[in-house]
Amino acid sequence: MLAAGGARVVRIASRGQADPPGQWYDQAEAEFVLLLAGAARLGFVDGTERDLAPGDWAVIPAHCRHRVAWTDPARETLWLAVHMPPA
Template sequence: MAGLMNVFDDIRLADEEIFQTIASSESVRIERIISNGQASPEGFYYDQDEYEFVLLLKGEAVLSFDDSGSVRLKEGDYLIIEPHRKHRVEYTSKPAIWLCVFYR
C-alpha cells in the first residue's frame, strides 16, 4: 500500500526530544514525539492555544498541571488537555513515544 508508515519505525534516541509532524491542516496537527528521559525545564509550563490529545504509545511519563497536581501515564494511557491549561513534563522513560493531536 503506497504511503503506509508505522509509528514505531525509525525511532532515534537523542539528547533532545524529537518532534515530527505526521499530518496537519488549518485546524489539526498530529505529531509523534520521541522522548529519551527529557523533562520540561524547571519552572516552565506549556500554555497552548489549542486542545491537545495526548496518547503515550510506549514507555512511561509524568505530566503535572499548575491547577491539579501530577498524573503518571503508562503505555496506552491518553488524556485531553484543554487550551491554556498549564502543564509540564516531569519525567519520561528512555524511550517514551507519544502521539499528540493538537486541534481547535
C-alpha cells in the first residue's frame, strides 16, 4: 500500500491460511499489526499464542520469531501491517 521513510504499510487478506508448524518469521524490523476483520491467532516461538479479533493489534519486535497459527476459514481476515525501519 505504501512505502515511505523506510516504513512499509501492507494490507493482507487471508481465509483459513496459517503458516506451517515450525515455520517462523524472523524479521529485521519491528511490525505493528491491526486486525480489521475476521479472526486470527499469532503463535510465538516460546509457545504462547495470541487471539486477535477486529480492532485488536500487536507490536512484534524485530527478530521476535512468530507465525500466523490460524485464521478463520469461514470468513475473510483482513490485516493492516506496518513494518518499521530498523533503528
